[in-house]
Amino acid sequence: MPEGLSGQLPFLLLMLVVFFFFIILPQQRRQKKEKNFMNSMSKGDRIITKSGIHAKIMELNDKDNTCVIETLAGKLKIERSAISLEMSSKLNAPPAKK
Numbered sequence: 001m002p003e004g005l006s007g008q009l010p011f012l013l014l015m016l017v018v019f020f021f022f023i024i025l026p027q028q029r030r031q032k033k034e035k036n037f038m039n040s041m042s043k044g045d046r047i048i049t050k051s052g053i054h055a056k057i058m059e060l061n062d063k064d065n066t067c068v069i070e071t072l073a074g075k076l077k078i079e080r081s082a083i084s085l086e087m088s089s090k091l092n093a094p095p096a097k098k
Contacts, residue, residue, distance in 0.1 A: 037085045041067070048087035049078065 041047070045057045047069065055069035055076070065080050 034085050037088070038080055038083075041080070041083070046088070046091055047083050048091055049082050050084045050087075051082070052087075054091070 041057060041060060043057055043060065046054070047057060048054055049069075053069075053071055053076075055071045057067055058070045058075060059068040060080075061067065066077055067080055067083075068075055068077050
């Protein structure tokens with residue numbers, strides 16, 4: 001093994017481990033959480049879209065992965081992927097205890 005590479009190998013392995021724990025693992029957790037959220041949505045749930053629209057789910061269509069939501073302006077048909085997991089979770093969270 002060349003002399004320069006043997007000194008850099010532990011550093012490269014450490015960089016790979018750090019990359020895995022700080023980038024890949026959190027991304028996998030986020031995707032799993034989002035998938036569970038999308039599968040657990042049901043009629044009547046209050047949601048917020050990624051564009052900031054507050055609404056209530058009226059219909060869910062599994063064939064084309066869309067849903068019909070009701071807003072103050074009327075009904076809209078949107079893609080399920082347009083629903084914000086983080087904002088909807090905050091909207092439906094129980095009130096904080098004081």
